[in-house]
Amino acid sequence: MSLQWLFPTPVLQVDLEPDAETVAAMNVEMESFDRNVFLHPEFSDRNNLTGDLLGHAGLDQLHRMDAFQWLNQRLAEQTSLYLEGLLGPKHGLEVHIQKAWPVVCSQDGGSIELHTHRNAQLSAVFYVRTEAGNSSGEIEFQAPDDYFSHVMAIPYRDAAVSGGMFSPEPNRLLLFPSDLRHRVMPYEGQSPRYSVSYDLAITTASGQGKEMRMPHPMDWVPLTMFSS
Ligand SMILES: [Fe+2]
Numbered sequence: 001m002s003l004q005w006l007f008p009t010p011v012l013q014v015d016l017e018p019d020a021e022t023v024a025a026m027n028v029e030m031e032s033f034d035r036n037v038f039l040h041p042e043f044s045d046r047n048n049l050t051g052d053l054l055g056h057a058g059l060d061q062l063h064r065m066d067a068f069q070w071l072n073q074r075l076a077e078q079t080s081l082y083l084e085g086l087l088g089p090k091h092g093l094e095v096h097i098q099k100a101w102p103v104v105c106s107q108d109g110g111s112i113e114l115h116t117h118r119n120a121q122l123s124a125v126f127y128v129r130t131e132a133g134n135s136s137g138e139i140e141f142q143a144p145d146d147y148f149s150h151v152m153a154i155p156y157r158d159a160a161v162s163g164g165m166f167s168p169e170p171n172r173l174l175l176f177p178s179d180l181r182h183r184v185m186p187y188e189g190q191s192p193r194y195s196v197s198y199d200l201a202i203t204t205a206s207g208q209g210k211e212m213r214m215p216h217p218m219d220w221v222p223l224t225m226f227s228s
Contacts, residue, residue, distance in 0.1 A: 011141065012082045012175040013166060016074050016126070023171075025067040026128045030194040033059070033102040047110045048184075051101030052197065060099035062196060068100065071126055074173065075198060079122065082175055083202075092208060094216060095122070098199040105137055105187040105195075112184035114142070120178040120199035129194040130168045130187075137187025138165045141180050168193070 018026075033051065037059070043049050051059030062068050079095050087093070098120055105111065117123045125139065141164035166174055168187075176182070178199065187193050206216040 009141065009143070009177060009180055010082070010086060011166070011180075012078060012173075014078055014173050015169060016071075016171045016173055018070060018171060022067075022070045023128075026071070026196075027194070029062070029065060029067045030102055030104070030128050030196075034104045034192055034194070047106045047108070048112055049102070049104040050112070050197075051103070052099070060101045062102055063097045063100040063198070068196065071196065072097070075124055075126075075175075078173060078175060079124075079200065082122075092205060092210075093202050093213075094205050096201045096203065096217070098201050100196060100198040103195045103197055105184060105193040107187065107189045107192050109186040109188060110137065110184075110193065111186045114181055114183040116181050117178040117199050121202040122175060122200040123178040124173060124175045124198040124200065126173045126196045126198075127168045127170055127193070128196060129191075130170055131189045131191075131193075132170055134189050135167055136185065136189065137193055138167055138185045139174065139182055140165050140185060141176065141182045168195070 034049065037043065037049055037051070051062065063072055075097075076095075083091050083093060083095070103112070103125075130137070143164070201214070203214045203216045204210055206218040209215040209219060
């Protein structure tokens, strides 16, 4: 008899190698965010800052800044490898950045509660500044816990959690399905930790729609066009 755990989740982890100039440029933008946004009333009682919460202030459009063009390129390469590895070279899909935002975890226990990114299909995190060898502030991925637990108390979630912890390291990129629940464990360090999150949408190529796949946004027609 053997148990076969189904529904494995593919998470890509790669340690990138930006040059010193690229690292410095990203840090300048993150430090500016840390310095200026912390004053915002929405963050007065938090131990983290996430630009996503302030999308109305344009802070979810980090990918449009010069400092993050290098990271956009690496993300494009790695996402392509991820999709090809899962679906083969002829998958015909296109990936779009929906939004990207800065995240600061304070040095005295900064954490992020369990959540998913319901608006996206793939999400990524890149650690701009974290202390090498500091194992706190891991990201933990959790399997769904309601698939069978309403029938029997199967400790599947425990099993999944044991393999679902990823250590932050400087310049490490993680790419994962957006509906996978995740959280950030408390970070303890000498200085705040900086990371960047991306939400990606996966569509067909323009004019190449397929059943059950989201068509390319160029194929969409805003309904407001027909409003009087
Ligand atoms: Fe997240």
